[in-house]
Ligand SMILES: Nc1ncnc2c1ncn2[C@@H]1O[C@H](COP(=O)(O)OP(=O)(O)OP(=O)(O)O)[C@@H](O)[C@H]1O
């Protein structure tokens with residue numbers, strides 16, 4: 001079993017008006033095989049948490065810690081974190097012109113495993129994973145995310161997750177922009193990774209719909225850079241009915 | 253890597269005659285440059301020597317650019333001229349003033365054996381069939397060229413692959429004139445491979461005859477002390493296609509001016525370029541596509557990468573669609589990728605349209621910094637920073653490399669790009 005532990009995390013960004021604190025003390029522990037859902041209003045800092053775990057240089061950790069099985073994640077470079085088993089499915093996947101999916105997937109897999117995958121099985125794995133996620137085979141020859149539709153980009157994020165087999169996946173609104181069928185397809189991909197690799201999942205979402213397919217063990221409500229409430233799956237339903245007013249009013 | 257994307261797009265949508273309000277048959281001048289004062293190079297002599305169409309056109313227009321076989325017709329350069337304003341004349345080795353009597357680079361032909369290479373005298377009538385010097389350096393080269401080397405691709409030849417290896421062996425200012433004749437309906441690829449050291453004013457003319465398909469790769473792989481000004485002019489006849497790919501890596505100062513003129517209808521011109529400038533290098537490309545006849549198509553794409561202190565690249569793309577050139581379809585773009593601080597990329601698309609009756613014309617220019625979001629995305633997938641940068645730059649330049657269509661040469665260029673990247677200190 002592996003554990004990803006976030007303790008009293010404070011994160012700031014540089015803005016034109018000076019430094020701005022976004023995360024104001026977040027603590028969260030995820031074990032492999034667990035699914036944690038994070039819900040919360042726009043701008044509350046969910047993506048900030050996700051990007052900070054992945055090591056995006058824009059986010060400055062001013063205090064607190066992130067550890068993976070006791071090892072300091074904050075000391076690691078972005079690529080080292082990926083190699084250590086962390087995966088971020090981004091809210092807005094980036095288009096990388098001139099780099100084909102095939103080349104990208106093989107290069108990344110080689111980096112993560114520390115050795116080149118066997119060409120024969122790798123090609124087969126990629127094809128099968130694409131087919132399961134209903135991604136057209138000709139995407140392999142296209143440049144990374146270039147010209148992909150919103151939903152296609154999300155599917156390709158999950159494709160990578162399945163191929164790279166991380167210990168922990170952070171899915172930042174992967175369900176946004178997916179049609180009903182795609183939502184199911186993508187959820188099945190996440191469930192497969194959980195079953196096959198005991199993957200731990202941090203699922204950021206605005207909608208309970210995806211939680212019908214990916215069952216959370218814990219739900220955290222994120223408000224203004226903090227976790228305002230935690231509970232089981234029933235908390236998600238309550239949020240859907242009541243919205244976030246309750247938390248926002250408390251704050252005011 | 254704290255910045256996010258800093259792409260600075262300056263895209264102009266493709267324009268086509270019917271869809272543009274206020275766009276008349278009189279055409280339009282889209283050049284940002286031509287608002288400025290009269291070009292110092294234009295004048296009476298400009299009209300008498302220009303390739304037709306010069307009369308009655310404003311002097312700042314590319315149509316009014318002085319062309320002459322006589323170097324004395326060109327005023328002494330000051331560096332303020334429109335076509336010299338980016339070039340550091342101090343570094344040009346006197347190519348505009350000196351007697352170019354140094355030893356010209358050696359020319360060796362390899363490849364297909366159904367072509368011929370011969371030397372003609374300076375006064376041979378073949379010289380200038382497809383060429384008129386259009387700046388002082390080119391005219392000076394004309395004056396001092398000791399004859400010309402003529403490569404002829406015979407009519408109806410297929411699959412010709414020739415390499416002209418140009419080896420510079422001296423730093424004395426020299427002149428050189430090459431002529432490539434692609435006879436009727438021939439199909440050929442010619443690589444002009446510049447290596448060694450030279451201070452060279454070079455004229456190359458391409459006579460692309462009716463129905464011929466000629467692909468040229470001009471590769472500047474000079475040693476770091478080379479100075480090279482190359483005027484490369486093509487005349488492209490009816491139904492012919494001319495594909496010209498410039499690849500510039502080496503040399504202290506390299507200035508390549510490809511210019512291609514349609515001489516018959518239904519012809520096609522593609523001009524591609526790839527350059528990689530390191531610290532202190534000056535790499536300049538000024539191209540000219542002259543749509544002088546109806547129903548022709550041109551496409552231009554130059555891509556460059558810059559790294560290191562005072563790496564300087566210049567791209568000027570003159571496209572002129574003359575009044576007669578109805579039914580023209582034309583597009584030009586330049587894209588630069590800035591890898592480090594301290595570099596400078598000048599990029600000037602310059603599109604003049606004298607008729608509204610065209611299928612389309614457009615231009616684009618972007619100069620962007622290496623995008624740190626690309627880097628983050630790749631690194632978040634376990635790819636180390638160096639490899640990630642390589643992937644992106646290689647991907648960026650690959651679009652041009654792929655145009656070459658010769659595996660061996662493509663591999664050599666890919667290796668060169670790798671070597672260039674390996675020297676990046678980031
Ligand atoms: N460069 C920036 N300059 C100023 N504020 C920023 C910058 N980047 C992020 N922020 C602010 O940080 C806060 C948190 O943003 P974040 O993207 O983490 O929110 P989120 O919870 O993911 O929202 P959403 O549900 O809309 O995705 C927001 O108020 C946002 O405006």
Ligand SMILES: [Mg+2]
Pocket residue numbers: 046047048091172173
């Ligand atoms: Mg977000």
